Amino acid sequence: MNRDWLKDTKSEYDVIVIGSGLAGLTCANMLAKGGHSILLLEHHYNLGGLATWFKRKGGHIFDISLHGFPVGMIKTCRKYWNPEIADSIVQLKGIRLDNPQFSLTTTYDSDDFKRVMQEHFKIPRETIDNFVSALRGMNFYDDQTMTTRELFENFFPGRHDIVRMIMEPITYANGSTLDDPAITYGIVFSNFLNKGVYTFQGGTDKIIGMMRAELIKNGVDVRTKCLVGKIGIEDKKIAGVVANGKMIKGKAVVSNGNLLSTIHKLVGDENFSESFIEEAKKVRLNNSSCQVYMGIKKGEKIDYIGDLLFTSEAEKFDSEELRSKNTTSRTFSIYYPQTRPGSDMYSIVASSNANYNDWANLSEEKYRASKEELIQRTLDALEKYVPKIRDKVDYLEAATPKTFQRYTLHLSGASFGTKFEGLKISMGLPKEILGLFHTGSVGIIMSGWLGAANYGVIVANDVDKFLS
Amino acid sequence: MTKEETKSVLMEIVAQIIPDEDLTNLKGDIPIREQVELDSMDFLDIIMELRKRYGIEVPEDDYIQLATIDSSVAYLEPRMRDL
Ligand SMILES: Cc1cc2nc3c(=O)[nH]c(=O)nc-3n(C[C@H](O)[C@H](O)[C@H](O)COP(=O)(O)OP(=O)(O)OC[C@H]3O[C@@H](n4cnc5c(N)ncnc54)[C@H](O)[C@@H]3O)c2cc1C
Numbered sequence A: 001m002n003r004d005w006l007k008d009t010k011s012e013y014d015v016i017v018i019g020s021g022l023a024g025l026t027c028a029n030m031l032a033k034g035g036h037s038i039l040l041l042e043h044h045y046n047l048g049g050l051a052t053w054f055k056r057k058g059g060h061i062f063d064i065s066l067h068g069f070p071v072g073m074i075k076t077c078r079k080y081w082n083p084e085i086a087d088s089i090v091q092l093k094g095i096r097l098d099n100p101q102f103s104l105t106t107t108y109d110s111d112d113f114k115r116v117m118q119e120h121f122k123i124p125r126e127t128i129d130n131f132v133s134a135l136r137g138m139n140f141y142d143d144q145t146m147t148t149r150e151l152f153e154n155f156f157p158g159r160h161d162i163v164r165m166i167m168e169p170i171t172y173a174n175g176s177t178l179d180d181p182a183i184t185y186g187i188v189f190s191n192f193l194n195k196g197v198y199t200f201q202g203g204t205d206k207i208i209g210m211m212r213a214e215l216i217k218n219g220v221d222v223r224t225k226c227l228v229g230k231i232g233i234e235d236k237k238i239a240g241v242v243a244n245g246k247m248i249k250g251k252a253v254v255s256n257g258n259l260l261s262t263i264h265k266l267v268g269d270e271n272f273s274e275s276f277i278e279e280a281k282k283v284r285l286n287n288s289s290c291q292v293y294m295g296i297k298k299g300e301k302i303d304y305i306g307d308l309l310f311t312s313e314a315e316k317f318d319s320e321e322l323r324s325k326n327t328t329s330r331t332f333s334i335y336y337p338q339t340r341p342g343s344d345m346y347s348i349v350a351s352s353n354a355n356y357n358d359w360a361n362l363s364e365e366k367y368r369a370s371k372e373e374l375i376q377r378t379l380d381a382l383e384k385y386v387p388k389i390r391d392k393v394d395y396l397e398a399a400t401p402k403t404f405q406r407y408t409l410h411l412s413g414a415s416f417g418t419k420f421e422g423l424k425i426s427m428g429l430p431k432e433i434l435g436l437f438h439t440g441s442v443g444i445i446m447s448g449w450l451g452a453a454n455y456g457v458i459v460a461n462d463v464d465k466f467l468s
Numbered sequence B: 001m002t003k004e005e006t007k008s009v010l011m012e013i014v015a016q017i018i019p020d021e022d023l024t025n026l027k028g029d030i031p032i033r034e035q036v037e038l039d040s041m042d043f044l045d046i047i048m049e050l051r052k053r054y055g056i057e058v059p060e061d062d063y064i065q066l067a068t069i070d071s072s073v074a075y076l077e078p079r080m081r082d083l
Helices: A022-033 A072-080 A083-087 A110-119 A125-136 A148-155 A160-174 A182-195 A204-217 A259-267 A274-281 A319-323 A356-360 A364-382 A401-408 A422-432 A448-467 B003-017 B040-054 B060-066 B069-080
Strands: A012-018 A038-041 A053-056 A060-063 A089-092 A095-098 A103-106 A197-200 A221-223 A228-234 A237-243 A246-255 A288-296 A308-311 A330-335 A347-354 A393-399 A436-438
Touching: A012 A022, A012 A237, A012 A448, A022 A038, A022 A072, A022 A204, A022 A246, A022 A448, A053 A204, A060 A288, A060 A347, A072 A083, A072 A089, A072 A448, A072 B040, A083 A089, A083 A204, A095 A160, A103 A110, A110 A125, A110 A160, A110 A182, A125 A148, A125 A182, A148 A160, A148 A182, A160 A182, A160 A308, A160 A319, A160 A347, A182 A448, A197 A204, A204 A221, A228 A246, A228 A259, A246 A448, A259 A274, A259 A422, A259 A436, A274 A422, A288 A356, A288 A364, A288 A401, A319 A347, A330 A364, A347 A356, A347 A364, A356 A401, A364 A393, A422 A436, A436 A448, A448 B040, B003 B040, B003 B069, B040 B060, B060 B069
Parallel strands: A012 A038, A012 A246, A038 A221, A095 A308, A246 A436
Antiparallel strands: A053 A060, A089 A197, A095 A103, A228 A237, A237 A246, A288 A347, A288 A393, A308 A330, A330 A347
């Protein structure tokens, strides 16, 4: 059945947005509210990009990236979406860290963090205050030469346990390591530390559904199952895009796809200056992920053991260990029925960081076996927190870097965009090609739900300036 | 627009963007961000609002001039005089 997913599109739009991740969605919404005609093209059948979910038989729903985001998301949703979306955002109070160095529970907001640092790690209050205000004062245009490792060494010399406490959750949240610039750490960690960790009550399907309704209300032409193969350029200016083989004209194009595939594949190197391509080639992608989805049988219960569990058997924090194929470090997100009020179902999602190359070149048989191994090791680890877990689950599935690549088209299944240098390249596109913009997770600070959505607003402002 | 009008327009925009903050005791010569909770996205919203309402473009290099209420008014006044 060959349905035409682009039936009755207009011959020209002010802006064509490629991709419906949180950055693409928010950018499209802001531009539509500003009175521009917008076409939003998404290759998947759902909107949301990595902010996604899937349903499986037995009544299971699994959320992919709803582990938690900073409180700033409330303001972002209120200002750039609508108050109803903002009102469904609630705090996740039980954040647990359990590893050979320590085991503790915190809300991870500023006050509780200071308490833990004082009581558990015996750090003087003054040092903690100085650390927190140093992070708060960081801006993305500040000096980038200091690494996160150096920052930690300044405040907590030799304290591997503290490094783990303050770094491990961030490494899960955006793939950054101790070698990344201290400012990227400072900005992201301060965002979380402000008021702790938040989630969307109702699940990812609900928030994305509400966003879709808002987009349509604001006049965005929303099209799913539309793959953009090419961005058309004429005389260094945007002409339009080719989607599902059809040419559609646009005055501006915003790509929410992977930064590097936007440059090298959708536009093509020949359309950029040599020096720009040289810089773009230096951009490093962030790592990918693995996940194990565990559906709890209808009627079974799980006692409250916290919302978000950062667990590891590794002796100390090591970002390479975190990404390795046999890592013992993973986060468990426990979704109790309150996640979707009215439901009586529980589900658990285990996430770990991963290298694309560890998974990409396995034979079909080896790949399947590795996935099964991942599932079994995850269940073994979970047994400690949920005894008899194997008797309680009736659905199991695993995702690998290949899965993430397939669904989001991110090169190497990159989960969190690019390292810091990607931000400059992303922001530099309009100077190379008139009317070409990129939005989406780049530069570490623009990733995650909040970073991506806010970057969508920043780029919408630039596009609006360009059009007027 | 007079200087007074420019200031009241600015205050109105700030109040709209951070509705939960009390602006009554805001001092004109101290950076706004040191007195109330105004993050970088709020700041961008102020810039966007100035453009939307009055067509004023503030280039990124000039952002620093909008740090306090007084310096903002000084910066905006010549640009809003003829509105
Ligand atoms: C396992 C995992 C867990 C995470 N957990 C959290 C979390 O708990 N909290 C948090 O804040 N963040 C989390 N993140 C990160 C967060 O999900 C992302 O940073 C954010 O959602 C990225 O949004 P984006 O706008 O950059 O676009 P993406 O979500 O990457 O979406 C890009 C979209 O563009 C589409 N697209 C690409 N190319 C084309 C094309 N050529 N034609 C048409 N469509 C195209 C893709 O299909 C996709 O829908 C997690 C990420 C992963 C992988």
